[in-house]
Amino acid sequence: MISKTGEVQRVAGPVVTAIGISPRMYDVVFVGNDRLMGEVIRISGNKSIIQVYEETTGVCPGEPIEDTGQPLSVELGPGLITSIYDGIQRPLPGIMDLQGTNISRGTSIEGLSRTKTWKFVPAVEKGTSVLPGQSIGTVAETPHLEHKIMIPSAFKPGIISEISEGDFKVDQTIATMDNGQEIQLMQKWPVRIPRPYSEKLMPDIPLITGQRVLDFFFPIAKGGTAAIPGGFGTGKTVTQHQLAKWSDSDVVVYVGCGERGNEMTEVLTEFPELEDQRTGAKLSLRTVLIANTSNMPVAAREASIYTGMTIAEYYRDMGLSISMMADSTSRWAEAMREISSRLEEMPGEEGYPAYLSSKLSEFYERAGRVKTLDHNEGAISVIGAVSPQGGDFSEPVTQGTLRIVKVFWALDTKLREKRHFPAVNWLNSYSLYSETLADWFSQNVARDWPNLVQWAVNTLQREAELQEIVQLVGSDALPDEERLILEVARMIREFFLQQDAFHDIDSYCKIENQYRLMKCIKDFNDRISVALGAGISFDKILGLQSREELSKAKYEDDFDGYLDQVMEHLQMECRLWEESK
């Protein structure tokens, strides 16, 4: 029998060295008299190096260490939705009940409530032979979410020998198999190991976010990966919040990793009030929150990303579409750097550990559209915010991320200063899904969708080129056609790209409306082109009433009705020109 308890040999910040235990890598251990939770991150001779998830002040050499023999795991089962956890799945409301308003140390609370009962409805009968990952029944976790109870994937195949409908607590047995395995509503899974699936599929359906610049120009697919890098204040968090609010996913896992406490409070107070576009239920009824703010222990911050991902994978396995937001992956990388430097590892670029980019790839690779073990289709779309130091995209975390993700939404400080929000730079950003998703858009929204996108991209591209000339000679020196390009590009930027996250109506723009609005801008362009050809002076164009009206379309409740009027007005104004000739 291997010894399970040892003693503390050295303490330096969150890193503790223990002797007298022989754990496996990534085993969870309890440190000291206060039983602080930690994880073995290096084994060197008879010493085990442990990162501790809690503040280590007061821990002395000689205090006991207990090895649990288990890796860091999360509890998966009904009750995850609407929960708010810290980085290692301890419910924050529970911690508050125990400890008051501030978080002190040494609490251990279960991730799922042991007292609440759930009504289990079996989907298979006694005598059915079942495989790991197969669903054997459901629990209505929310009015809109059928939570499938699956055979844990570590189980062996077998035959159901007993199963019954009824109210159960998460740790009660709901079914037994002929080989003696007992199934509960809850299962556990180690966070650092991806949950299995049967095969990966190509992502070819867009994740509609209702954000014009994202859906129209740089769409992300369900099961895709995106990065939002941007200096401070460029709106990473607002964009993440918008995606959490509006994206058409079944479940949203939001990981606040090393960010501001007040921002988490915003999510906590707003989400229970806002409605889910698809179901009309409260947004909180599809959300799992993980909040490990910047002042909470750094090792738990490192774990929070994995905790979130494992919960997302669990819901994916039920055949659902999940959005996972990680805000911010830079804080996660910094947590790795901090631990690495305490371990006195040889640093790579900017002090980050040399394994940074492989950790980033491993994480993003857990996203994707898959066929589950139960032969359903599930998807996890991952959107990671990146906070580059000094807004410099050449730093290791941004670069390491860009090598993996397929969508790049570059936030721009210059745009932010002009209050152009969302401050997504339309020249630097890209989406590698554009082509695969074009089919979907032309079939489901409009045939000419790809052409319209291309037209808008070209116009903005031309604007950028012309701007360089304007900087030298002023816009008056340009011919009328080119001034028109500048004007139309300006309309695209201000009427279409800019979107007010805090405006009741503008906050979400339906995909059909996005198409219609851009189409109107193009119609405007086409009509004016004709008018210019007929000799109308450019200055008259700027005075068009209908142009000004078009600028407000995005704020209108009756979007189609309003645009009909605007376009009629434009036609009338053009006719007046012709008559006046």
Add this chain to the structure above:
Amino acid sequence: MKVEYRTITDISGPLVFMEATEAVGYGEVVDIHLSDGTTKRGQVLDTSQEIIVVQVFEGTAGIDHEATVKFLGESVKVNLSKEMIGRILSGAAKPIDGGPPVPPDKRQDIIGSPINPYARARPKEFIETGISTIDGMNTLVRGQKLPIFSGSGLPHNKVALQLARQAKVLGEVEEFAVVFAAMGITSEEAQVFMNDFERTGALKRAVVFLNLANDPAIERLITPKIALTTAEYLAFELDMHVLVILTDMTNYCESLRQIGAAREEVPGRRGYPGYMYTDLAMIYERAGRIKGKKGTITQIPIISMPDDDITHPIPDLSAYITEGQLIVSRELHRKAIYPPIDISPSLSRLMNAGIGKGITREDHNQVSSQCYAAYAEGRELRSLVAIVGKEALSDRDLALLDFADEFEDRFVRQKEEEDRSITETLELAWDMLSKLPEDLLTKIDTQTIKKFHPKHRSENKK
């Protein structure tokens, strides 16, 4: 009885290394008795069964192998009491105003435990500072942490003082206190603050912690933590609204780097320790509101950016933690505009929660976005004018150019004693916006324009 040990082996910079003779806790406080009878305080940074590393707050000068070390068995604590208000204390909370020691109504660990995000209440009470660029464009709310980024030679201290003097919540009379923590500032600068506090009577409601430029650098590492522990006591136990001014955080970070270097740690960017983000967060995140408690903590840290470089790690990491930033600009200062707050790079993240209908005015958000956009465009045109001259500009561009000038001259500029109400600020903005062609006001919706645009308002009256 605590035993004293004479086992110091190495002394290096601010650190003392000693052989371990008993189990000492990480973060424990130690007293070091020198042979000349003085006592210095330190803290355990690294503890093992062989070696203990202690950082000495008051500097290692005079410590030798003969010095004895006593472990106190507790982490760094501070005495707290309501009596602290009106007092001037050192960076380590010792009285330096000739008064008696602070009575220990409560003894509290200075590290403080993180506020449970679930226990936080959302900051939303508008603080009227009377400064247009803040109230109108970068609104401050109670419980926010909004730093002032500045550079050497700029009047950030004046701005901070004006803020401390004028900040108020509309229609409320509540207990209000200022906690002022100076880290490594010169005695002249400290004098300016003290004089102003005395002149305006602010000292009567302030707790002052002074760690001056010639005080031990390592002491600076505990000064902001002591100040915030005090603020937490006043806010969450005595129900006061506390404004914490921390100046200058750059000096704090320098001390942090010094310790890191002495411990031979792997440095991060520009030699600052890799954990500086976490360390700063442990300070800044101690602002906010808590459900069910009356008091609040609002933080205004002052950071002087080395070489006015906002990408320097200190301002950069700070801005990633704080809820926005106010930028004091050298360009505006050169134009003799006070307060020289440059709105373009400035930001208040909690602004939206603290403005709008029922709090300030329904048009506030849109007016502010519009001013931002128009000012940014006007400024961009300035560089164009420098090349092609005004003649090449369209009427629309000229209007924007004028807007930018007028904005700086009338909206940004105000007197040191001038306390503008939020209505005055918004009216001033409308007055300037109304000179722009109306089709440029794309950030304001039609209803709002009809209701607030001076032109339409006079029409409405007719």
